[in-house]
Amino acid sequence: MTVEETRMSDMNIFLQETESIDYSNPIITKQVNLLKEKSTSNIDYIKNAYEFVRDKISHSWDVKTNLVSKNASEVLINKTGICWTKSCLLAALLRGNGIPSGISYQKLTRADDASDGYIIHALNTVYIRVLDKWIRLDARGNKATVNAQFSTEKEILAFTVRPELDEIDYKDNNPDLDKRLVEILHTVDVVMNIRTDFDLK
Numbered sequence: 001m002t003v004e005e006t007r008m009s010d011m012n013i014f015l016q017e018t019e020s021i022d023y024s025n026p027i028i029t030k031q032v033n034l035l036k037e038k039s040t041s042n043i044d045y046i047k048n049a050y051e052f053v054r055d056k057i058s059h060s061w062d063v064k065t066n067l068v069s070k071n072a073s074e075v076l077i078n079k080t081g082i083c084w085t086k087s088c089l090l091a092a093l094l095r096g097n098g099i100p101s102g103i104s105y106q107k108l109t110r111a112d113d114a115s116d117g118y119i120i121h122a123l124n125t126v127y128i129r130v131l132d133k134w135i136r137l138d139a140r141g142n143k144a145t146v147n148a149q150f151s152t153e154k155e156i157l158a159f160t161v162r163p164e165l166d167e168i169d170y171k172d173n174n175p176d177l178d179k180r181l182v183e184i185l186h187t188v189d190v191v192m193n194i195r196t197d198f199d200l201k
Helices: 008-014 026-037 042-056 072-078 083-095 179-187
Strands: 101-109 118-128 133-137
Touching (some): 008 118, 026 072, 042 118, 072 083, 083 101, 083 118
Antiparallel strands (some): 101 118
16 A cells, blocks of 8 residues: 555554564563653654664664664664664554554665666655654665655655666555565575565555
8 A cells, every 4th residue: 555545444554563573572662661761742752763773773784784684673683784674673663652654665776777786675654643644754874875854744765766767666555574575584694685676566
């Protein structure tokens, strides 16, 4: 479903625990409580959780580690993950505090052009109750060429898709990490070897 198609009747599936979004793990629960203590409102909690994952959890490609974190708790333990599992961690921190959250995808080139193929990029959807709206947040992690920010008014994501290079913004809303991505995480040994030259449809 798209973000716009997500109905109130669908909300429970965006609060469920999954293998990838394992928010009852004690290390997740501890971080949820720490974030609660420093937050003054629901929106403030969402912002704090988002900035924690964006800024305190390194993107595996940026730090050139071969470590493969496979779900939310492993990302928090290892302090690193790729966008797929960083989005699982943010979803876990939100769902663990009763805030509906999902995962959205983009298909992007691995390089500046399509010469090195494509990769699926993951980001988050979050339901803001007081505003009765879904927003998307990208906790990939900022660097010189990436400046994603928290906003309830407009999307400030890590990447802008380039249709001329066959990049795709699916603008979707999924309750769990795609099974094909989960399988890749459980079979790959070196994170830099991950490739996803397929469309998510």
